[in-house]
Amino acid sequence: MLSYILRRFAYGALVVLGVLVFLFFLFFAVATPDDIARRSVGEKATPAVIEQWKINHGYDRPLFPGPGHYKDNLFVRHMTSMLTFDLGRSDADGVPIKQRIAEGAGPSLALSVPLFFLELFVSVVVSLFVAFFRETYFDRIVLVFSVFSMSVSILLYIIGGQFLFGTVLRWFPLSGFDSSPSLLFRFLALPVLVGVFASVGSSIRFYRTVFLEEVHKDYVRTARAKGASELRIMLKHVLPNAMIPILTNVVMAIPFLFTGSLLLEAGFGIPGLGALTVEAINANDFSTLRAMVFIGSLLFVLGQVLTDIAYTIVDPRVTLE
Amino acid sequence: MSVLVVQDLTTSLPTDEGPVPIVRDVSFELAAGRCLAIVGESGSGKSMTALSILGLVPRPLAITSGQILLEGKDLVPLSGAAQRRVRGREIAMIFQEPMTSLNPVIRVGEQVIEALLLHEKVSKKAAYGRALELFERVGIPDPAARLEAYPHQLSGGLKQRAMIAMALIMRPKVLLADEPTTALDVTIQAQILRLLRELMGEFGTALLLITHDLGVVNQIADEVAVFYAGRIVERAPRDQFFSAPAHPYSVGLLDALPARAQKGARLREIPGHVPSPTNVPAGCAFAPRCPKRGEACDVVPRLEPLCDGSRRVACFYPEEPV
Amino acid sequence: MSEFFSPGPVRDALTSSVIALTVLLLAVIAIIKVRKDEPLAAGFAEVYRRRRFSIAVLVLYCFVALLDSIAWVGGGSVSEGDLVSAHEARSVIDRVFSRPRERGYSAPLADKEFYEGSPLAARHVLGTNVLGEDVLYLTLKGARVALLIGAVTSLITIPLALFFGVLAGYFGGRLDDIIFFIMSTLASMPGVLLLVALVMALGQGTLSVCIALGVTSWVGFARLTRGETMKLRQVDYVLAARSLGVRPARIILRHIIPNLLHLIVITFVLLFSGLVLSEATLSWLGIGVGGSWGQMIAQAKDELSRDPLIWWNVVPAGVALFALLLCLNLVGDALRDVLDPRTRRLRA
Numbered sequence: 009m010l011s012y013i014l015r016r017f018a019y020g021a022l023v024v025l026g027v028l029v030f031l032f033f034l035f036f037a038v039a040t041p042d043d044i045a046r047r048s049v050g051e052k053a054t055p056a057v058i059e060q061w062k063i064n065h066g067y068d069r070p071l072f073p074g075p076g077h078y079k080d081n082l083f084v085r086h087m088t089s090m091l092t093f094d095l096g097r098s099d100a101d102g103v104p105i106k107q108r109i110a111e112g113a114g115p116s117l118a119l120s121v122p123l124f125f126l127e128l129f130v131s132v133v134v135s136l137f138v139a140f141f142r143e144t145y146f147d148r149i150v151l152v153f154s155v156f157s158m159s160v161s162i163l164l165y166i167i168g169g170q171f172l173f174g175t176v177l178r179w180f181p182l183s184g185f186d187s188s189p190s191l192l193f194r195f196l197a198l199p200v201l202v203g204v205f206a207s208v209g210s211s212i213r214f215y216r217t218v219f220l221e222e223v224h225k226d227y228v229r230t231a232r233a234k235g236a237s238e239l240r241i242m243l244k245h246v247l248p249n250a251m252i253p254i255l256t257n258v259v260m261a262i263p264f265l266f267t268g269s270l271l272l273e274a275g276f277g278i279p280g281l282g283a284l285t286v287e288a289i290n291a292n293d294f295s296t297l298r299a300m301v302f303i304g305s306l307l308f309v310l311g312q313v314l315t316d317i318a319y320t321i322v323d324p325r326v327t328l329e
Numbered sequence: 330m331s332v333l334v335v336q337d338l339t340t341s342l343p344t345d346e347g348p349v350p351i352v353r354d355v356s357f358e359l360a361a362g363r364c365l366a367i368v369g370e371s372g373s374g375k376s377m378t379a380l381s382i383l384g385l386v387p388r389p390l391a392i393t394s395g396q397i398l399l400e401g402k403d404l405v406p407l408s409g410a411a412q413r414r415v416r417g418r419e420i421a422m423i424f425q426e427p428m429t430s431l432n433p434v435i436r437v438g439e440q441v442i443e444a445l446l447l448h449e450k451v452s453k454k455a456a457y458g459r460a461l462e463l464f465e466r467v468g469i470p471d472p473a474a475r476l477e478a479y480p481h482q483l484s485g486g487l488k489q490r491a492m493i494a495m496a497l498i499m500r501p502k503v504l505l506a507d508e509p510t511t512a513l514d515v516t517i518q519a520q521i522l523r524l525l526r527e528l529m530g531e532f533g534t535a536l537l538l539i540t541h542d543l544g545v546v547n548q549i550a551d552e553v554a555v556f557y558a559g560r561i562v563e564r565a566p567r568d569q570f571f572s573a574p575a576h577p578y579s580v581g582l583l584d585a586l587p588a589r590a591q592k593g594a595r596l597r598e599i600p601g602h603v604p605s606p607t608n609v610p611a612g613c614a615f616a617p618r619c620p621k622r623g624e625a626c627d628v629v630p631r632l633e634p635l636c637d638g639s640r641r642v643a644c645f646y647p648e649e650p651v
Numbered sequence: 652m653s654e655f656f657s658p659g660p661v662r663d664a665l666t667s668s669v670i671a672l673t674v675l676l677l678a679v680i681a682i683i684k685v686r687k688d689e690p691l692a693a694g695f696a697e698v699y700r701r702r703r704f705s706i707a708v709l710v711l712y713c714f715v716a717l718l719d720s721i722a723w724v725g726g727g728s729v730s731e732g733d734l735v736s737a738h739e740a741r742s743v744i745d746r747v748f749s750r751p752r753e754r755g756y757s758a759p760l761a762d763k764e765f766y767e768g769s770p771l772a773a774r775h776v777l778g779t780n781v782l783g784e785d786v787l788y789l790t791l792k793g794a795r796v797a798l799l800i801g802a803v804t805s806l807i808t809i810p811l812a813l814f815f816g817v818l819a820g821y822f823g824g825r826l827d828d829i830i831f832f833i834m835s836t837l838a839s840m841p842g843v844l845l846l847v848a849l850v851m852a853l854g855q856g857t858l859s860v861c862i863a864l865g866v867t868s869w870v871g872f873a874r875l876t877r878g879e880t881m882k883l884r885q886v887d888y889v890l891a892a893r894s895l896g897v898r899p900a901r902i903i904l905r906h907i908i909p910n911l912l913h914l915i916v917i918t919f920v921l922l923f924s925g926l927v928l929s930e931a932t933l934s935w936l937g938i939g940v941g942g943s944w945g946q947m948i949a950q951a952k953d954e955l956s957r958d959p960l961i962w963w964n965v966v967p968a969g970v971a972l973f974a975l976l977l978c979l980n981l982v983g984d985a986l987r988d989v990l991d992p993r994t995r996r997l998r999a
């Protein structure tokens with residue numbers, strides 16, 4: 009068990025290293041330091057200006073280790089700055105990225121945690137109902153609804169939500185953020201609502217399939233033959249089995265939630281990590297972008313190991329070997 | 330006195346062209362402590378008959394006519410809740426696949442006592458005590474540990490024993506067993522059958538045993554009902570069925586049995602295939618495959634007592650008893 | 652890379668026409684192939700029976716996109732004072748809507764400009780946007796952009812996924828380890844972030860958006876083909892062929908790929924809708940493809956909070972996007988229902 013988890017972590021570490029190498033390739037070879045500099049100072053900048061920018065932002069070193077610069081080269085600096093969680097400074101304004109991320113984590117979590125649990129709760133409950141009332145009009149309607157809701161871009165949910173609840177009904181502010189508890193709710197209610205709406209359709213569809221797959225299994229028939237009611241069967245027999253695939257989906261979703269709020273945070277002016285990323289895009293801030301991708305994949309790898317551990321807890325058949 | 334009487338049971342599949350009967354006018358009765366074996370080819374409606382008795386035919390199938398009398402009380406018109414009170418308490422069922430018929434994420438013990446907790450007011454502890462006794466009775470070694478185990482930790486034979494314990498925990502009046510031994514290897518099969526027989530005697534449970542295997546029938550059954558295309562074509566006491574089958578289809582089934590074929594002679598198969606429920610021939614469904622077919626076969630034969638009164642056959646040209 | 656798509660009248664006309672023709676050709680080849688494959692053809696007939704309306708809508712989108720892809724330079728009636736368009740490659744749709752621009756917003760079918768009240772050059776069915784461009788015209792042009800993104804990206808994604816998935820699944824061992832590691836690495840980067848990073852690194856433009864979408868979306872399908880190939884490798888006739896010493900390339904082409912066809916079809920349709928959605932996201936972040944519906948929606952985000960309200964910009968783009976995605980999802984679902992044995996079992 010322990011050795012399995014250790015091996016799992018080792019592979020995860022390897023993947024993270026792979027990500028770092030990939031990022032280096034992407035941001036130093038595909039987009040060369042010259043390209044990055046030109047994006048920041050403008051296409052028509054003179055070579056001297058570009059050189060100066062590169063010196064100011066630490067892009068003026070050779071790409072790879074070589075005689076005389078075994079340590080002082082971009083590759084080694086990139087790897088060490090990421091692996092030590094130093095993360096470097098923003099290309100745009102020189103602020104340490106670590107500090108930015110520390111500031112943004114709070115607002116991001118304030119949005120993503122309630123969104124995550126509400127969405128999970130709503131979609132599991134609805135799909136449980138759907139599985140219970142399978143092959144009825146209720147099932148049909150929910151299915152149609154979920155296909156419809158999946159076909160609407162999240163942009164339209166944001167615009168529509170702001171228009172309806174902000175402009176017309178004036179229930180919630182259009183955007184903004186305040187960490188004092190009383191105002192927090194007012195500012196977060198709308199983004200959470202919009203987030204739930206935008207993602208619940210596809211979750212319901214997935215969970216419905218999972219539930220229906222379980223409902224047709226033999227053990228359900230056995231439970232019926234014992235005289236268990238349909239409700240009891242759903243809750244006591246089907247739900248624990250369905251939780252296994254649902255759990256993987258849920259644990260996997262944790263890191264994606266952190267990025268999924270990119271649009272919500274930008275749309276609702278919540279100063280979290282998503283908004284930080286959007287700012288970085290607009291400011292051509294490549295170093296922040298690199299750091300965000302690195303942190304994202306780190307969380308993802310962690311999520312995967314957690315999923316594996318969670319598996320052993322909910323599924324007695326799985327032992328980690 | 331019969332505990333279970335099934336009368337003219339018909340279970341159909343509704344289609345655009347009207348209902349297609351899967352089980353047709355099936356009648357039989359079952360006395361306490363006795364075993365009726367149902368045999369017949371795949372798709373002849375054996376499982377559907379058993380599930381009809383439990384009121385558990387899969388949607389959209391439904392019982393369209395007939396009565397299922399448990400100690401004289403008809404189960405067909407009962408409400409869902411009333412039917413659930415019968416299921417698992419008065420009538421229990423065990424299934425063919427012990428591998429998949431147990432819930433993989435719930436401990437075996439908890440699954441065994443579920444019926445008890447559903448139907449009787451007992452504490453969990455007392456229920457576990459009963460389960461432990463029963464596990465010992467059905468021959469599960471180290472029963473206390475097995476109650477705590479998950480299904481995948483048990484072998485196929487042990488799983489089926491656990492299923493039997495699960496079905497018998499309420500001492501039901503009727504036990505329906507749908508091919509309970511098919512998935513097991515031969516030595517274990519024999520043990521399970523012996524166990525069933527013993528428990529029937531002990532608990533006075535009537536057994537409806539569905540099987541493909543005439544060897545199993547010979548070992549355990551008191552009476553045999555032969556199904557063909559949803560109908561019973563012959564019902565006979567075991568010994569008479571084996572010594573002198575009356576319906577041509579029964580004769581065919583027995584001739585296909587290796588034990589009965591003469592040494593060196595080839596096994597005789599029944600030519601042709603079982604019709605699917607949607608295109609059962611008019612008249613006697615077996616006629617197209619029947620060596621003794623005659624003009625009368627255009628009409629559906631009724632299941633009627635043979636002249637010697639020993640059994641019932643649905644055939645116009647039955648083998649006469651010697 | 653992106654200079655390939657930079658404006659240049661003749662090259663523009665050429666590329667868009669070439670891409671349209673390539674896609675058309677591939678579609679024809681696909682149809683011919685499918686007609687030979689009995690179960691697949693039967694499956695398509697069933698899907699067509701169930702989703703006639705959605706398919707008709709999709710064909711309409713393709714038709715509009717095609718009209719906007721056939722472009723040539725010069726000719727036609729260039730309106731007076733419109734000097735630029737005389738030297739530009741203009742598509743059929745451009746030519747139909749060759750009217751002078753208005754000066755700013757005008758409501759649908761209005762006869763005067765929205766803010767200044769000055770008279771309009773023409774009435775516009777769906778009004779005009781802030782730059783005075785006809786909204787109906789822009790909406791129609793969005794069809795080509797959406798289909799281009801979907802088609803070009805699929806042309807990158809599906810072969811890539813198929814290649815790596817089948818290779819990893821068929822040969823296993825070290826090769827599988829390496830490919831699986833690459834897939835794990837790519838999959839570990841959260842989708843939107845990776846997409847954004849790629850577009851930023853490649854530079855903006857249609858092709859780099861397509862490449863970025865391709866890189867982020869091939870892993871899922873590659874995993875699927877890898878798993879399926881592993882299963883197919885153990886199927887009797889493949890085992891037989893292998894024991895007879897048939898070359899792997901031949902087995903893969905003759906036995907493996909044809910058995911993955913249904914997955915390819917399902918993935919193509921569902922992937923397509925995902926790609927169009929992702930592009931809308933990129934547009935919102937300001938790094939999408941010019942002229943997409945996502946961009947129209949993104950531009951309109953403050954218009955809804957104006958008073959009086961300007962709705963005619965976002966609604967047509969939103970509806971066009973929604974209808975395309977809905978039809979794709981409906982057809983994709985039907986395809987999966989009919990062709991995928993897993994869901995077929997579920998419905999029984």
Ligand SMILES: Nc1ncnc2c1ncn2[C@@H]1O[C@H](COP(=O)(O)OP(=O)(O)OP(=O)(O)O)[C@@H](O)[C@H]1O
Nearest residue numbers: 342351370371372373374375376377378387388606
């Ligand atoms: N859910 C269902 N919907 C429609 N038809 C069904 C369904 N389940 C079973 N049938 C039909 O009912 C007929 C009888 O099935 P049944 O399972 O009772 O056969 P059986 O005699 O138990 O066969 P086997 O020996 O293979 O178990 C079959 O022909 C089958 O096609």
Ligand SMILES: [Mg+2]
Nearest residue numbers: 375376377507
């Ligand atoms: Mg059966």
